[in-house]
Amino acid sequence: MIKFDFTNMLDTAVKNGIDKKDLLSSEVYSAYDLVQSNRGKGMQEWMDLPENQDQVVQDILDTAREVQSNFDYFVVLGIGGSALGSIAVFNALCHLYHNDLPKVARGNAPKFYVLDNADPERMRALFDCIDLKKTMFNCITKSGATSETMSQYLIVTNLLKQCLGEDYNKHIIATTSANKGNLIKLAREHSYKTFYIPEGVGGRFSVFSPVGLLPFAVLNIDIISLLKGASEMNKICSSRNLLTNPALMSAVIQKKAIDKGCNISVLMPYADKLKYIADWFCQLWAESIGKAVDKSGKVVNVGQTPVKSLGVTDQHSQVQLYAEGPYDKVVVFLECGFDTVYKIPEEKTEFDDVNFLCGQTLNQLMDSEMRATRYALTKANRLNYTITMPCVNAYYLGQLMQMFMLQTAYMGAIYNIDTYNQPGVEGGKNATYALFGRSGYQELAKELSVIPDEQFII
Amino acid sequence: MIKFDFTNMLDTAVKNGIDKKDLLSSEVYSAYDLVQSNRGKGMQEWMDLPENQDQVVQDILDTAREVQSNFDYFVVLGIGGSALGSIAVFNALCHLYHNDLPKVARGNAPKFYVLDNADPERMRALFDCIDLKKTMFNCITKSGATSETMSQYLIVTNLLKQCLGEDYNKHIIATTSANKGNLIKLAREHSYKTFYIPEGVGGRFSVFSPVGLLPFAVLNIDIISLLKGASEMNKICSSRNLLTNPALMSAVIQKKAIDKGCNISVLMPYADKLKYIADWFCQLWAESIGKAVDKSGKVVNVGQTPVKSLGVTDQHSQVQLYAEGPYDKVVVFLECGFDTVYKIPEEKTEFDDVNFLCGQTLNQLMDSEMRATRYALTKANRLNYTITMPCVNAYYLGQLMQMFMLQTAYMGAIYNIDTYNQPGVEGGKNATYALFGRSGYQELAKELSVIPDEQFII
Numbered sequence: 001m002i003k004f005d006f007t008n009m010l011d012t013a014v015k016n017g018i019d020k021k022d023l024l025s026s027e028v029y030s031a032y033d034l035v036q037s038n039r040g041k042g043m044q045e046w047m048d049l050p051e052n053q054d055q056v057v058q059d060i061l062d063t064a065r066e067v068q069s070n071f072d073y074f075v076v077l078g079i080g081g082s083a084l085g086s087i088a089v090f091n092a093l094c095h096l097y098h099n100d101l102p103k104v105a106r107g108n109a110p111k112f113y114v115l116d117n118a119d120p121e122r123m124r125a126l127f128d129c130i131d132l133k134k135t136m137f138n139c140i141t142k143s144g145a146t147s148e149t150m151s152q153y154l155i156v157t158n159l160l161k162q163c164l165g166e167d168y169n170k171h172i173i174a175t176t177s178a179n180k181g182n183l184i185k186l187a188r189e190h191s192y193k194t195f196y197i198p199e200g201v202g203g204r205f206s207v208f209s210p211v212g213l214l215p216f217a218v219l220n221i222d223i224i225s226l227l228k229g230a231s232e233m234n235k236i237c238s239s240r241n242l243l244t245n246p247a248l249m250s251a252v253i254q255k256k257a258i259d260k261g262c263n264i265s266v267l268m269p270y271a272d273k274l275k276y277i278a279d280w281f282c283q284l285w286a287e288s289i290g291k292a293v294d295k296s297g298k299v300v301n302v303g304q305t306p307v308k309s310l311g312v313t314d315q316h317s318q319v320q321l322y323a324e325g326p327y328d329k330v331v332v333f334l335e336c337g338f339d340t341v342y343k344i345p346e347e348k349t350e351f352d353d354v355n356f357l358c359g360q361t362l363n364q365l366m367d368s369e370m371r372a373t374r375y376a377l378t379k380a381n382r383l384n385y386t387i388t389m390p391c392v393n394a395y396y397l398g399q400l401m402q403m404f405m406l407q408t409a410y411m412g413a414i415y416n417i418d419t420y421n422q423p424g425v426e427g428g429k430n431a432t433y434a435l436f437g438r439s440g441y442q443e444l445a446k447e448l449s450v451i452p453d454e455q456f457i458i
Numbered sequence: 459m460i461k462f463d464f465t466n467m468l469d470t471a472v473k474n475g476i477d478k479k480d481l482l483s484s485e486v487y488s489a490y491d492l493v494q495s496n497r498g499k500g501m502q503e504w505m506d507l508p509e510n511q512d513q514v515v516q517d518i519l520d521t522a523r524e525v526q527s528n529f530d531y532f533v534v535l536g537i538g539g540s541a542l543g544s545i546a547v548f549n550a551l552c553h554l555y556h557n558d559l560p561k562v563a564r565g566n567a568p569k570f571y572v573l574d575n576a577d578p579e580r581m582r583a584l585f586d587c588i589d590l591k592k593t594m595f596n597c598i599t600k601s602g603a604t605s606e607t608m609s610q611y612l613i614v615t616n617l618l619k620q621c622l623g624e625d626y627n628k629h630i631i632a633t634t635s636a637n638k639g640n641l642i643k644l645a646r647e648h649s650y651k652t653f654y655i656p657e658g659v660g661g662r663f664s665v666f667s668p669v670g671l672l673p674f675a676v677l678n679i680d681i682i683s684l685l686k687g688a689s690e691m692n693k694i695c696s697s698r699n700l701l702t703n704p705a706l707m708s709a710v711i712q713k714k715a716i717d718k719g720c721n722i723s724v725l726m727p728y729a730d731k732l733k734y735i736a737d738w739f740c741q742l743w744a745e746s747i748g749k750a751v752d753k754s755g756k757v758v759n760v761g762q763t764p765v766k767s768l769g770v771t772d773q774h775s776q777v778q779l780y781a782e783g784p785y786d787k788v789v790v791f792l793e794c795g796f797d798t799v800y801k802i803p804e805e806k807t808e809f810d811d812v813n814f815l816c817g818q819t820l821n822q823l824m825d826s827e828m829r830a831t832r833y834a835l836t837k838a839n840r841l842n843y844t845i846t847m848p849c850v851n852a853y854y855l856g857q858l859m860q861m862f863m864l865q866t867a868y869m870g871a872i873y874n875i876d877t878y879n880q881p882g883v884e885g886g887k888n889a890t891y892a893l894f895g896r897s898g899y900q901e902l903a904k905e906l907s908v909i910p911d912e913q914f915i916i
Contacts, residue, residue: 004916012912020914080774096583099558100569105586111558117771118827119730120800120820125554128563145811148770151802151823154815158803182809203774246916263786264722264763272577283775290779303783305722307765312606313575315886316538316661317741321748323882325761328721342578344609345616351640353603356896357612362578364894365609369576372889375906379885424781427837428773431830436822438814448833454470456478458462458704 001236002399003388004246008378009253009330015381016327018256024242028252031413032240035406043420045200046405049208050230050398056195057223060210063173063193064217067110071136072103074110074218075126077152078140078211080283081203082175083116085212085401088280090114092273092392093221107220110136118148123155132163132171136218140175140211142197144183147432153183175210202420204284205405208398222394229398237406247406254407255414257330257383258304264329265304266322270311270370271336273392278308278334281404288408291417292424302415312369319373323380331377331384335370337391338363459694460857461846462704466836467711467788473839474785476714482700486710489871490698493864501878503658504863507666508688508856514653515681518668521631521651522675525568529594530561532568532676533584535610536598536669538741539661540633541574543670543859546738548572550731550850551679565678568594576606581613590621590629594676598633598669600655602641605890611641633668660878662742663863666856680852687856695864705864712865713872715788715841716762722787723762724780728769728828729794731850736766736792739862746866749875750882760873770827777831781838789835789842793828795849796821 011017040048067074076086090112095101099111113126137156141149160168174187178196187194195210206212208230213223237247254265265285267278290303309318311333322331342362348355357365377384389396412419434444469475498506525532534544548570553559557569571584595614599607618626632645636654645652653668664670666688671681695705712723723743725736748761767776769791780789800820806813815823835842847854870877892902 006914006916007910007912010912010914013910079771083771084775095586096580097587100587117730117768118820118823120796120798120824122554122730123800123820124798128553129555129558144809146774147815147823147827150812151815151820154802154807154812155800155820158805182807182812185809186807244916249916263784272575272580286776286779286783290783292782301782301784303779305763305765305779305783305787307763310575313537313541315883316604317542318744319886320880320882321744321761321763323885324750324759325744325748325763326721326759329763338578340578340582342581342613344612347616349612349640349644351602351643354608354612354640356891356894357605357609360894362576362581362609362613365576365605365890366578368890368893369605369886371906372893373886375889376882376885380882422778424778424834424838425773427781427834428777428827428831431833432823432826433814435826435830436814436818448829452465452471454465454468456464456468458464458702458707 002246002390002396002403004249005386005388006249006253008374008384009257013378014383016260017383018253018260022256023249023252027414028242028248029240031251031410032248034413035409036238041200043200043202044409045198046202046205046208047234047409049201050227050234050402053213053227056210057213057227060195060213060217060223063214067136067218068108071110071134073130073135074112074215075130075135075137076114076116076140076215077137077149077156078114079116079146079148081206082140082146082149082211083114084204084276084280084283085207086215087114087116088276089207089212089216089221089226089397090219091276092397093394094219096272098219109219112215112219115152118151123152127159132160136171136173138173138175138214139183141183142177142181142203142206144176144181144186150182173214175214204287205420207280207401225394226398229395230402233399233402233406237403247403248410250403250407251410251414253385254304254330254411262328262330262383263304264307266307266309266318266329266331267334268309268311268314268331269334269336270366271338271392272310274334274336275308275310277400278310280401282306282308284404284408287422288419289411289415289417290424291415294416295418296416300415300417302417311373312366315369315373319377322382323377327382329382331382333370333374333384333386334389335367335386336389338366339391460704460848460854460861462707463844463846464707464711466832466842467715471836472841474718475841476711476718480714481707481710485872486700486706487698489709489868490706492871493867494696499658501658501660502867503656504660504663504666505692505867507659508685508692508860511671511685514668515671515685518653518671518675518681521672525594525676526566529568529592531588531593532570532673533588533593533595534572534598534673535595535607535614536572537574537604537606539664540598540604540607540669541572542662542734542738542741543665544673545572545574546734547665547670547674547679547684547855548677549734550855551852552677554730567677570673570677573610576609581610585617590618594629594631596631596633596672597641599641600635600639600661600664602634602639602644608640631672633672662745663878665738665859683852684856687853688860691857691860691864695861705861706868708861708865709868709872711843712762712788712869719786720788720841721762722765724765724767724776724787724789725792726767726769726772726789727792727794728824729796729850730768732792732794733766733768735858736768738859740764740766742862742866745880746877747869747873747875748882749873752874753876754874758873758875760875769831770824773827773831777835780840781835785840787840789840791828791832791842791844792847793825793844794847796824797849
């Protein structure tokens with residue numbers, strides 16, 4: 001199982017640490033009850049995804065096999081929650097240079113691209129690399145109204161039609177709401193193969209819905225093990241005992257750290273494969289917990305800024321700040337076993353400060369540097385804890401990601417906020433509509449065109 | 459020229475903003491004087507790199523041409539400051555899928571890899587992709603004692619020898635100190651082609667030394683324009699007038715923001731090409747400004763945590779937190795022109811919330827979303843400013859990166875700290891030595907082996 005070591009969060013390990021006695025409080029249990037009693041309801045449908053998808057999993061596996069037989073490129077059109085999970089799991093479980101390998105070495109999986117921005121250079125660059133005739137596009141947007149994704153969709157379908165005529169629709173799979181929005185209508189009109197995102201599954205909680213599962217299956221990732229791991233974590237984290245529930249404990253202990261001034265949380269995996277898990281977590285944590293008002297309407301402006309870091313690489317970039325800067329962060333180490341053992345040659349050089357490496361392994365180096373950095377940060381009285389995965393496979397990754405989602409759900413409940421909305425992005429969306437001259441936004445457009453009295457430009 | 463718009467940092471634009479009158483103070487001028495009077499001296503040799511490298515630039519260009527003729531792969535062995543600049547500029551100025559293109563489309567440049575971690579999976583994955591006989595390795599470490607880089611060096615040379623015998627040394631270029639450390643000795647012993655890192659140029663300030671310039675030249679990046687841009691910024695930022703010196707102003711205004719509780723600074727480029735510029739800046743800012751003591755030895759624990767974000771992608775991930783969470787950050791927008799204009803097809807759909815996009819361009823979408831997000835954050839009283847690059851080419855990138863380095867130098871001077879050291883990583887380094895059983899570290903090894911009385915593991 002994945003292990004959690006919170007020792008260095010306590011006042012027994014670091015000055016300004018947390019008193020273990022303060023962890024247990026009534027708010028913890030009401031948060032627990034709120035999350036568990038709403039499991040599978042409202043926007044908490046994501047909690048049931050590891051257990052209720054037998055039928056859709058079969059459809060996904062069949063579709064994936066067909067995609068592998070007929071296509072050399074698989075491109076996800078999606079942004080935010082429609083992209084981050086795919087990037088994270090792809091990077092964790094496929095070869096680190098997947099697209100550089102010949103098809104056989106990829107296990108017949110297509111080359112994989114995620115178009116997660118509206119960047120014109122990226123769009124052009126993609127078309128320089130793929131052969132449209134051999135490309136499957138997976139267009140992912142629950143609402144069918146995401147501007148970036150729908151722009152990509154319009155560009156891609158236009159090109160596909162020019163290139164393939166009638167048959168272009170066999171190059172698009174839509175992953176979207178079954179009932180609402182534009183994309184499902186377009187999918188029905190043009191007979192696209194379609195997968196559904198359940199209504200009660202928001203973007204950042206959708207990685208175990210077809211949003212993630214289809215790309216994973218196309219990439220030969222064992223989605224059944226992934227879901228099994230997630231389901232196992234569901235069981236573990238349904239414990240009402242704080243001391244045996246790592247998701248609840250992670251939420252509570254981060255809350256206590258925030259109360260002590262840690263408005264920053266660093267997630268620092270010690271493995272290149274886990275780098276983008278941190279990106280995925282950053283969205284989950286930032287969008288879910290960063291809220292202006294609580295459920296009673298009180299202005300609270302809560303949130304903790306997630307920072308992604310990578311060990312050992314960022315020891316040479318960020319650890320100086322973590323060790324000596326303000327006491328404003330929690331560092332979460334994420335360590336794992338490796339499939340590969342890489343030995344450094346035995347043969348000694350003439351240099352003492354190199355020789356100690358000879359005959360050891362890169363694995364020992366990674367592990368020692370993690371332990372050394374943790375020791376140094378603890379010594380410098382910096383709050384930190386460690387998550388240990390026995391190895392990086394689909395099963396443990398399923399556990400880890402479900403744990404992070406459950407932690408987020410518990411944290412939202414502790415703060416008594418709406419974990420699942422994102423009202424703070426509406427202002428920007430409306431302003432974009434106004435700048436595009438969309439009807440109904442004339443007033444805002446006028447406001448946007450006002451140049452401030454006092455400008456300050458160099 | 460690059461433009462800086464600080465309007466939304468002022469109290470005329472946002473509540474809790476900065477009073478323009480407070481920007482000018484005597485500490486600003488003493489910081490200015492300290493930096494300018496030490497130009498080219500001590501650890502400020504980096505300031506002169508844009509102007510004093512005519513000879514080495516010629517050697518680099520000649521070497522690059524030879525590498526292009528004889529090699530299909532170019533691999534950087536380096537970590538931290540030896541890697542981040544190369545990754546940033548490669549991503550900014552080469553094709554976004556450089557390695558996916560055939561050699562002709564790469565302008566005869568080799569495929570490019572940076573091994574910036576000691577990860578055993580990454581090492582193995584690299585060897586799955588390259589042909590040793592056609593690979594040039596650029597080993598970069600000033601001290602020649604960086605454990606990760608030297609481990610890679612030992613592994614690579616061992617394999618090269620097995621594969622190529624005597625001639626293996628023609629596959630290694632060493633970039634290192636001319637006088638000190640192991641790598642220069644190894645280079646002389648084995649007759650590697652060598653480039654030098656001046657003594658007064660630290661890793662995070664080394665991008666315009668051969669550390670960056672050689673890989674850039676191999677990738678067909680116009681290093682002369684890059685240096686010209688950097689030199690131009692040197693001139694601009696040598697102004698003693700705060701109102702015409704963007705580096706000094708950036709430092710001063712961030713300092714004022716930190717004083718108001720903004721312990722976080724987000725750098726948010728609106729272009730995929732600029733994504734890794736944020737990574738490079740994060741090292742520069744974190745390691746230089748995150749310090750426990752000032753020059754008088756007083757404990758200060760200063761620093762501002764840099765966060766990398768990407769527009770518009772992270773509008774769907776982080777902007778909810780930026781708009782509604784705690785008032786604890788400055789968002790720095792980095793916008794640029796694009797070489798490519800990508801039109802969204804004219805043909806209307808039946809959906810209003812998609813139709814407004816039709817006939818527009820992705821460029822307009824990127825630009826409008828940046829302006830809209832900036833408007834929304836300002837409206838929500840969040841401090842932000844904007845850096846505008848006319849386009850992303852070597853010249854403007856040179857300007858931008860030199861500006862960031864100058865800003866960092868001014869900031870360190872304002873705080874009266876040593877901008878160029880990193881004492882906070884020594885603790886971790888020593889603990890790594892101890893865990894590896896290196897002689898002289900037995901005491902520490904003993905301390906590291908102690909299991910704390912109170913463990914807290916789930």
